[in-house]
Amino acid sequence: MPESQQEWADRILAGDRRAIARAISAVENGDTAGIDLLKLLFSRSREAYVIGITGSPGAGKSTLVEKLAGEYRARGLRVGIIAVDPTSPFSGGAILGDRIRMQALSTDEGVYIRSMATRGHLGGLALAAHDVVSILEAAGCQVVLVETVGVGQDEVEVARHADVTVLLLVPGMGDDVQTFKAGVMEIADLYVVNKADRPGADRVEQEVTAMLSIAPRRDGWRPPIVKTVATTGEGIASLREALEQFRAFGEQHALRLERQREQWRARLLELLRHGLFEKAISRLNEGVLDARVEEVLARRRDPHSVVEELMGIVRGSPTGMS
Amino acid sequence: MPESQQEWADRILAGDRRAIARAISAVENGDTAGIDLLKLLFSRSREAYVIGITGSPGAGKSTLVEKLAGEYRARGLRVGIIAVDPTSPFSGGAILGDRIRMQALSTDEGVYIRSMATRGHLGGLALAAHDVVSILEAAGCQVVLVETVGVGQDEVEVARHADVTVLLLVPGMGDDVQTFKAGVMEIADLYVVNKADRPGADRVEQEVTAMLSIAPRRDGWRPPIVKTVATTGEGIASLREALEQFRAFGEQHALRLERQREQWRARLLELLRHGLFEKAISRLNEGVLDARVEEVLARRRDPHSVVEELMGIVRGSPTGMS
Numbered sequence: 001m002p003e004s005q006q007e008w009a010d011r012i013l014a015g016d017r018r019a020i021a022r023a024i025s026a027v028e029n030g031d032t033a034g035i036d037l038l039k040l041l042f043s044r045s046r047e048a049y050v051i052g053i054t055g056s057p058g059a060g061k062s063t064l065v066e067k068l069a070g071e072y073r074a075r076g077l078r079v080g081i082i083a084v085d086p087t088s089p090f091s092g093g094a095i096l097g098d099r100i101r102m103q104a105l106s107t108d109e110g111v112y113i114r115s116m117a118t119r120g121h122l123g124g125l126a127l128a129a130h131d132v133v134s135i136l137e138a139a140g141c142q143v144v145l146v147e148t149v150g151v152g153q154d155e156v157e158v159a160r161h162a163d164v165t166v167l168l169l170v171p172g173m174g175d176d177v178q179t180f181k182a183g184v185m186e187i188a189d190l191y192v193v194n195k196a197d198r199p200g201a202d203r204v205e206q207e208v209t210a211m212l213s214i215a216p217r218r219d220g221w222r223p224p225i226v227k228t229v230a231t232t233g234e235g236i237a238s239l240r241e242a243l244e245q246f247r248a249f250g251e252q253h254a255l256r257l258e259r260q261r262e263q264w265r266a267r268l269l270e271l272l273r274h275g276l277f278e279k280a281i282s283r284l285n286e287g288v289l290d291a292r293v294e295e296v297l298a299r300r301r302d303p304h305s306v307v308e309e310l311m312g313i314v315r316g317s318p319t320g321m322s
Numbered sequence: 323m324p325e326s327q328q329e330w331a332d333r334i335l336a337g338d339r340r341a342i343a344r345a346i347s348a349v350e351n352g353d354t355a356g357i358d359l360l361k362l363l364f365s366r367s368r369e370a371y372v373i374g375i376t377g378s379p380g381a382g383k384s385t386l387v388e389k390l391a392g393e394y395r396a397r398g399l400r401v402g403i404i405a406v407d408p409t410s411p412f413s414g415g416a417i418l419g420d421r422i423r424m425q426a427l428s429t430d431e432g433v434y435i436r437s438m439a440t441r442g443h444l445g446g447l448a449l450a451a452h453d454v455v456s457i458l459e460a461a462g463c464q465v466v467l468v469e470t471v472g473v474g475q476d477e478v479e480v481a482r483h484a485d486v487t488v489l490l491l492v493p494g495m496g497d498d499v500q501t502f503k504a505g506v507m508e509i510a511d512l513y514v515v516n517k518a519d520r521p522g523a524d525r526v527e528q529e530v531t532a533m534l535s536i537a538p539r540r541d542g543w544r545p546p547i548v549k550t551v552a553t554t555g556e557g558i559a560s561l562r563e564a565l566e567q568f569r570a571f572g573e574q575h576a577l578r579l580e581r582q583r584e585q586w587r588a589r590l591l592e593l594l595r596h597g598l599f600e601k602a603i604s605r606l607n608e609g610v611l612d613a614r615v616e617e618v619l620a621r622r623r624d625p626h627s628v629v630e631e632l633m634g635i636v637r638g639s640p641t642g643m644s
Contacts, residue, residue, distance in 0.1 A: 038625075275633050299364065305588060
């Protein structure tokens with residue numbers, strides 16, 4: 001007898017690892033079964049503290065995440081880890097698999113680790129990662145660590161989904177990197193200078209301090225700078241304390257609620273955008289699209305006029321019927 | 323008397339720099355005037371060779387772009403440069419302005435340089451950059467260099483919009499960076515080992531060669547590896563030659579046409595997605611959205627059910643009227 005949606009949901013709520021894995025896969029693939037499941041789980045799950053961790057390649061994010069997860073585990077909390085891997089947009093495969101990651105945690109039943117591939121399509125991560133957090137919340141995770149590799153758009157996505165965003169910096173990067181960091185500086189609630197046993201750690205700290213003094217945050221939070229050596233575990237306890245302080249600050253100043261409100265608003269609009277497009281595509285005859293592509297390719301028609309026509313077609317208006 | 327759309331278009335076709343600048347701003351801001359203008363220009367513009375140049379922060383992209391532009395200028399071609407700057411998603415400002423960039427080219431009337439901000443919203447770059455290329459093509463640019471900062475999603479976008487994609491590598495990056503590069507390896511048609519006077523340049527070249535031998539391209543093109551020292555101009559002539567070889571290969575094997583077909587297809591779908599969402603938002607009462615956000619925030623309703631309702635409302639179906 002096949003398992004019902006309700007049974008599947010119940011197994012996830014009980015923390016069954018195979019049921020969780022299947023749910024995440026369903027959500028990643030955009031299956032309707034996954035969406036039905038999310039509807040069932042949503043009202044019954046408790047909120048986790050979602051910690052986004054980001055920084056340049058080579059900053060030591062994975063090691064830090066592993067140690068931080070251990071720190072929360074030592075306090076008896078269930079921890080979920082979502083590692084967003086860079087993928088080839090063509091092969092679709094993740095470079096680092098779950099299995100070779102974080103081996104120290106791999107036998108701990110209180111930790112759930114999942115790698116997600118960005119898949120190279122716009123908003124793909126944003127759409128699925130939020131739902132994966134929901135599943136881990138339903139499965140009883142009290143802390144969810146979301147690690148993103150890469151710089152740029154990914155950071156913004158982390159900030160959009162997390163309750164707190166941690167930016168990892170390392171000593172010894174070039175000037176261009178410093179320039180770049182200014183662009184993502186504002187999204188961090190907390191700065192970590194990792195590999196702090198290397199020369200130049202103090203200078204990085206001073207630079208961050210200087211930048212923060214130029215542009216103080218409107219919400220009154222002063223982002224702390226924590227020095228760590230993730231490989232040895234040094235500073236990880238301080239990082240956890242700083243994370244808890246931010247959480248307490250957020251509760252006190254209604255900051256967390258306001259951020260969640262913005263996140264859900266953005267999330268609903270994102271899902272709406274995705275849903276409208278999916279429905280439109282299902283109504284669009286492939287032959288019509290192919291013909292229009294050829295016309296644009298030959299410069300017989302311009303893309304904007306073509307899209308106006310396509311919108312008419314998918315919306316069922318008579319102007320699109322010709 | 324105000325300028326007509328046709329007069330504006332004519333001035334762009336004549337290469338008027340102020341008219342071009344206004345057109346790009348209109349397109350970046352999503353003004354309807356910009357879209358009307360693009361419709362007028364499309365059939366009258368010739369295609370440029372669009373060269374995407376990407377790589378990690380600090381790889382020397384800007385210097386390379388400046389020197390490569392000079393190389394094309396020396397052959398009498400008009401060159402457009404689009405530099406995609408990392409921006410703060412909150413302030414919206416570009417870090418590096420047009421003015422401080424590429425000073426050697428700033429007095430050359432045959433070069434048009436424009437910085438674009440990624441704005442932190444998904445697909446924002448994709449939507450506007452393609453249209454900016456169209457404007458530069460209309461303005462008579464025969465080569466357009468598109469430089470992206472950052473790693474990850476940006477590279478994919480460059481590959482989607484360019485006729486050829488160049489990946490810059492530099493000696494002396496850590497192991498993590500090497501791992502990362504594997505993820506974007508496949509999108510490059512051409513590899514540049516910049517700062518080739520530094521130790522380790524040969525090793526980078528060997529690594530790329532090894533990677534390419536493991537996964538040869540299906541289209542038969544063998545991506546060349548060009549060593550450069552952009553600061554001195556060394557190797558830039560060879561880079562231009564390699565770019566022309568790829569172009570000739572693309573024409574011969576109908577590779578370019580096939581790529582453009584895929585690009586226009588993706589572009590039409592992207593514009594359709596954007597257009598449908600914009601229309602939906604204009605129909606959605608802000609009060610309804612606010613109320614739904616509060617319900618989700620309180621976990622009284624799940625986001626997926628809410629979005630199904632919102633889709634009904636914006637599509638004018640009776641199920642959404644309640």
